[in-house]
Amino acid sequence: MAETRSGASSRVAFITGASSGIGRATAALLAKQGDRVACVARDRARLESLVSEIEGASGRAIAIPCDVTVEAQVEQAVARCVSELGGLDVLIPAAGIIASGSLEATPMEAFDHMMRMNVRSVVHTAKCAVPHLKKRPGCIVALSSTTGFRAFPGVFSYCVSKAAVEQAVRCLALELAPAGIRVNAIAPGVIVTELHRRGGMDEAAYAAFLERGKATHPLGHVGQVADASEAIAYLASEKAGWITGAVLPVDGGRGITCLR
Ligand SMILES: NC(=O)c1ccc[n+]([C@@H]2O[C@H](COP(=O)([O-])OP(=O)(O)OC[C@H]3O[C@@H](n4cnc5c(N)ncnc54)[C@H](OP(=O)(O)O)[C@@H]3O)[C@@H](O)[C@H]2O)c1
Known part of the structure; x- marks a missing residue:
């Protein structure tokens, strides 16, 4: 691995969902810590703005516009990361969506999506x-959610998708332990990003949702992107070198609550 000016090893991180929210904050944090970062999402302008921000702080990053549901684009994105940044040590597949709907209100096409x-x-x-991770060896930190291990009404397909991510982790x-690759996830409670509004909540409903979060999260407030990015950075670091297969709640206690 290349050496940074501080003497610490410089890794290459491939981060999807880097144009917004948790992925963006994680890209900025890892770059600040000396990693070279491949910033992956569909919105080129937002990715380029992040890259400018990182480079303005003497970091190294590239923008890779990519729809992660299109296999050829992901293959090209990984190849670009390896050829332009010199490898791939840390994979953070943060791109994700949410949608409301019970089983009966969810068309199968929406479930498939x-x-x-x-x-x-x-x-x-x-x-x-x-x-590429096998060559270093590197690590993966995925994004689950409190919904990956607790059941909530009205977000059926999202809950099922996050449970699947946890089992994949x-x-x-x-599978990858013999190669020295660690695979973990974080499971955030509600974090202030664009996720819920992109998923259909209007501003008033979102404001009410955040307000209700003061009660639904035992620590008394919803989370910020730094809560998630710091936890991801920890799991991706050598400090977590003996942790694999773990799903770390980052949720202000949301996942341990129960109606009474
Ligand atoms: N915020 C929360 O409360 C919360 C809680 C638990 C878990 N999470 C998880 O955290 C992850 C990040 O979410 P967030 O809250 O940061 O949401 P966000 O602000 O909406 O960001 C979502 C990111 O995913 C990218 N994305 C969506 N569809 C894509 C596609 N087809 N191809 C490539 N990129 C795509 C978006 O970029 P483009 O639109 O530019 O493509 C964006 O960068 C998700 O997996 C989410 O489920 C969030």
Whole structure:
């Protein structure tokens, strides 16, 4: 691995969903810590703005516009990361969507889209990255959610998708342990990003949702992107060198609550 000016090893991180929210904050944080970062999402202008921000702080990053549901684009994105940044050490497949709807209110096409986006794209991105991770060896930190291990009404397909991510993390952790690759996830509670509004909540409903978050999260408030990015950076670091197959709640206690 290349050496940074501080003498620390410089890794290459491939981060999907880097144009917004948790992915963006994680890209900025890892770059600040000395990693070279491939910033991946569909919105080129937002990615370029992030790259400018990182380079303005003397970091190294490239923007790779890519729809993670299109296999050829992901394959090309990984190849570009390896050729332009010199490899791939840390995979953070953060791109994701949310949608409301019970089982009965969810058309099968919408269910398929959720699974294609939140599960299949994560699996496919890992499949493309693993041959490169094996050379270092590197690690993967995925994004689950409190909904991955607790049931909530009205977000059926999202809950199912995140449960699938958690089981993929455990299976991959076992499969890849002999290669020295660690695979973990974080499971955030509500974090302020664009996720819920992109998923259909209007501003008033979102404001009420955040307000209700003061009660639904035992620590008394919803999370910020730094809560998630710091946890991801920890799991991706050598400090977490003996942790694999873990799903770390980052949720202000949301996941341990129960109606009474
Ligand atoms: N925010 C929360 O409360 C929360 C809680 C638990 C878990 N999470 C998880 O955290 C992850 C990040 O979400 P966020 O809250 O940061 O949401 P966000 O602000 O909406 O960001 C989502 C990111 O995913 C990217 N994306 C969506 N569809 C894509 C596609 N087809 N191809 C490539 N990129 C795509 C978006 O970029 P483009 O539009 O530019 O493509 C964007 O960068 C998700 O997996 C989410 O499920 C979030």
